[in-house]
Amino acid sequence: MSSIKADRRIDLSGACCPVPIMETNKTIKTMQAGEVLEVISTDVGSHMDIPAWCRRTGNALLHQEAANGVYRYLIRRKS
Numbered sequence: 001m002s003s004i005k006a007d008r009r010i011d012l013s014g015a016c017c018p019v020p021i022m023e024t025n026k027t028i029k030t031m032q033a034g035e036v037l038e039v040i041s042t043d044v045g046s047h048m049d050i051p052a053w054c055r056r057t058g059n060a061l062l063h064q065e066a067a068n069g070v071y072r073y074l075i076r077r078k079s
Contacts, residue, residue: 002063004074006038007031013042020046021053028059031077036062039073046071
């Protein structure tokens with residue numbers, strides 16, 4: 001478990017592709033530069049989609065973990 005504190009959290013458990021990416025994108029756009037978003041997902045595809053989205057958009061993937069079918073990401077909003 002990461003010690004980084006999230007400013008906002010979205011739980012997308014049960015949502016399938018493309019919902020996790022769409023909601024992550026929508027939410028992070030409402031945040032200030034430097035703020036951290038925690039994303040919870042049960043979509044197995046998110047373990048590839050979220051890191052790829054971060055690289056494409058310039059947002060920083062600070063932490064990624066998976067346990068018991070639940071994926072957790074911490075993403076810092078780009079400046």
